[in-house]
Amino acid sequence: MTENNFFNSVYEVVKLIPHGRVTSYGAIAAYLGAKSSSRMVGWAMNASHNYDSKIPAHRVVNRIGLLTGQAHFNGQSMQSLLEAEGIVVIENQIQNFANVFWDPETLNKDL
DNA sequence: GTGGTGACGACAC
DNA sequence: GGTGTCGCCACCA
Numbered sequence: 001m002t003e004n005n006f007f008n009s010v011y012e013v014v015k016l017i018p019h020g021r022v023t024s025y026g027a028i029a030a031y032l033g034a035k036s037s038s039r040m041v042g043w044a045m046n047a048s049h050n051y052d053s054k055i056p057a058h059r060v061v062n063r064i065g066l067l068t069g070q071a072h073f074n075g076q077s078m079q080s081l082l083e084a085e086g087i088v089v090i091e092n093q094i095q096n097f098a099n100v101f102w103d104p105e106t107l108n109k110d111l
Numbered sequence: 112g113t114g115g116t117g118a119c120g121a122c123a124c
Numbered sequence: 125g126g127t128g129t130c131g132c133c134a135c136c137a
Contacts, residue, residue: 006133025119029132035120037132042118047135062119069118078118 006032010044011051013104017059020085021102022094024063031104045069058082065097 013028025041034040041060048055058078062068067078070092079089088095 026121029119034132037134038119038121039117039131040119040133043134045118057118060118067118072118 006034006037006040007044007047007051010041011048011055014045014048014055014057014060015052016104016107017056017102020087020100022059022061022065022082022087022097022100023102023104024061024065026063027101027103028060042069046072056081059085061094065094065101067092067094 009032010028013031014023017023025045026035026038029035029038029041045055045057045060048057057069058073058076058081060069061078067082067089070078079092082089082094087100094100
């Protein structure tokens with residue numbers, strides 16, 4: 001319950017990802033001050049459905065825009081979900097990644 | 112309690 | 125510039 005845990009913080013950030021944008025595990029980890037713990041972000045995604053199934057985990061990819069977690073999705077593929085938001089994905093690779101990339105720090109600047 | 116693994120990332124060679 | 129290795133922390137056997 002809004003515990004200030006690392007996992008919960010990750011979910012908060014992921015749910016703040018704007019529509020049609022994506023971010024990376026490392027970016028989230030870095031935003032939380034644990035850039036070295038990027039793996040934990042991925043692990044948090046793995047358990048995300050256990051906390052809140054509404055978490056758009058498909059908007060989270062690795063630093064190169066590769067849909068590494070596609071295999072963990074049931075039924076729906078990350079690519080389909082991302083393309084539905086206007087993101088071009090080819091071979092599990094996000095095209096024009098720099099253009100659709102959203103950094104959590106952007107939210108801070110927008111404040 | 113120990114060891115191995117993981118939806119990653121950065122550095123060394 | 126590609127490959128290999130370590131780190132990081134949480135979870136499972």
